[in-house]
Amino acid sequence: MSKYSIIGTNTPRVDSPAKATGRALYADDIKLPGMLHGQILRSPLAHARILNIDISKAAALPGVKAVITGEDTPKVKFGNWRLFPDTQDEYPLAVDKVRFIGDEVAAVVAIDNDLACEALDLIKVEYEELPANFSVDESMAPGAPVIHDYRPDNISLNRKIEYGDLVKGFAEADFIAENTFEVHAVSHAYMEPCACVAQSDDDGRVTLWTSTQVPYIVQCLLASTLGLRENDVRVIKPVVGGGFGGKMELRAWEFCAAFLARRTGKPVKFRLSRTDELAYGRRRHGMKLYSKVGFKKDGTITAKDFRADLDGGAYNSMGPTATFLCGNFGAMLYRYPNYRYNGYHIYTNKPPAGAMRGFGAPQALFASETQMNMAAEALGLDPIEIRIKNAMVPGDQIPDVATVSSCGFIECLQEVAKMSGWKAKRAACAESRDGKGMGVGCYSFISGGVFNWLYTQYTFSAAEIRAFEDGTVHLLTPATDIGQGSDTTLKQILAEELGLRMEDIRLTVADTSVTPQSDLGTWGSRVTLMGGNAVRDAAAKIKKALAGVVSLKFDLNVIHDIGFKDGKIFPVTRPDRCLTFGQAVHMHQKFKRGEPLVARGYYVPRGKGLVTPAFSFGAQVAEVQVDRETGIVKVEKMYTAHDCGTVINPMSVDGQLEGSIEMGLGYALCERFVMDKGRTLNTTFLDYKVPTALDMPPGESVCIETFESEGPFGAKEAGEGLVSPTAPAIAEAISQATGYRFKDLPITPEKVLEGIGGLRKV
């Protein structure tokens, strides 16, 4: 029997009844008295100087309450890398220049949305069109048009990781895989289009309800761009309909809503259309990856030289972090004794790429996993065996960058081989000529980043617990549930700690004026570990206080351990001497002469290197059937074995896994942006193909439980890393089925047919 009551159980999501009945309120569901509706005018040109903007006709339209351009704003640049102001390269509304089709130029608010749209058509912008770069190669060519004056070479940033001796490493190699990979941009395609409502208070504070993953980051950057102090801005996260990394920055419409609410004195709403989201929204970085890996005959890796050119689009967005992490993930999974990474983040005149689920890992791992498969093929080794031979184990390091703590990677590989019937089935696929294939891909991912580029002066996560004498507690935390389930996970952690039931905990989350300062939000799979640790820290303080009460009440020897279970507090060896949780709170409050029992908890990772406190690991096998006539790939089954530490909520983890497979499947086979000179052509879900219920394969999965000492109850990341192994696993399976190896994504039916027919140049 489990030693836990709630940890490890299939606890239903706490917010799911509200979501099932339509009661859950998302940003666009908010309607305030007198609320105005906003619209944003975007650049129709990929690169141009703004010569003049005439807003007079728009402003004169009856019902229009305000029209603003960059000239009306404080002209403060923003970006999440606040620690490095050089990287903050974006104005909320364009000043002097536009750099991509969709760059925000002006904003309008009116008494209804139709009028706001009409007013947009009345704004006249004179542009001087400039030559533009639509690819990394164009931007890097000598004499290429300069997108940002401060970076004449269009390289916004170069990140390096290097250790060991590459020359020596490659000299020891018997086989060297040297390849170029090309991976494409894809959309987060969260179901909820971004929306926000801003309201200006009488005391000078502006409140913003916004669909965001990062309320605190929005608070900080909104304050700086508005010329306000942080405490003048309140950000409240309503229910959020998915993010996947796409809602983790300050965005132009958030600024415009707040700015215009202050200017008009009325609440202001902005909501994006799906076209806005797909045509102009952030996206996963497309990259060109150059990778050279040396292997000995027995499969042992000797060295890796890795370079990534990231197509950053017009602004940095979260690109600097993706650039670094790509190099980190390029060094993960296996022991690369000698390693060099050079990552270049390159400006192009396209919609900016940002953070997206995996954050540099899907790209880096598509290259490294494909090369592992190529090496296995070239050396006559089994793809899983060659991985086990090189697999990271606990204690392994990326020197000066990261240390692997808990790690069940070898067990994942062994388990996925067993559950998928790997050896026999893979051999059968090799024998058959009927388009069947089987492939493996693996991943590792971070459990929250330790980097502090926002330069927060607060802790990385925080929680406050207020205890009540009716036996309940109130948990206040800035942790941000965007659909991944952190409200439920954090409640489970607290319920387990205090021996309470889920229904004994009330929850207030992500309101920057109410929940304790502060939290960097939901990204990099940080909430379970970092938010969970803050909750545990606060719970420990509550427990210490209440254990003292019980100890006093029963005059206990100080050596007694005090237990918290089933709403009772008791010495573990004398459980009959117990108080209920409520009684203990009551007595504590009496003793403190009425002062309520409140505790705050915090977490900051320290001594954990430059990347993360803990890495997750996993291995996945795909079975495919390729139709050699049509090129259509059907993924028949996915097998996954993954190590996310202690599983706090199996149903939730499984849901994250299945969602990752869906996203990985889209990345591998069907999702892509069709671009023409910086213009996104497929701007509806009819043309941008995300997988449907008919496309999802069945799956089997096993959690390899390790205990992560830095994580709450031993837990670490689940659900973000899992997005990475799917594409390389499917690609390997297709390669086995067709005899053609793909080094670029997505693997569309045309490409499959070209591959089979020997017509591909890539």
Add this chain to the structure above:
Amino acid sequence: MKHLIHLKVNGDDYELAVAPHRTLNEVLREDLALTGTKFGCGTGDCGACTVIMNGRNVSSCLTLAVEANGQDIMTIEGLAPSGQELHPIQEAFVTYGAIQCGFCTPGMIMSAKVLLDKNPNPDEPDIRAGLSGNLCRCTGYNKIVEAIEKAAHQMNQD
């Protein structure tokens, strides 16, 4: 010029004056404050705005309010009107982990309701086909399919 229309929504009667270009989605969300019906794409591709009109699941973003004149409409708010108990489909979605961000959920549940009304014993391919007009980016669909299987079973027993 506005048109006077009559809608029956979740059993309640409404008389409304609407501009001819306004969609059923806008009227439900903005005029009737029934915000459980979502707006996800505006092109009928994602299914988040699905409501039931005269027993059929329709995209409310592609249905003009004037087209809905005189029609019987059910939204997610009408499925378990007491506000206390959940409909078996809702219950199954909660119990079997079919909900993550929840934005697709109301539309999914309305499509599932139409599916089960027409076919109380669907097999898995029937369910997948019945949901193929509803996109979900979080769950990978499998738990939604499972929840509908479980709900069908439950509803057949009741």
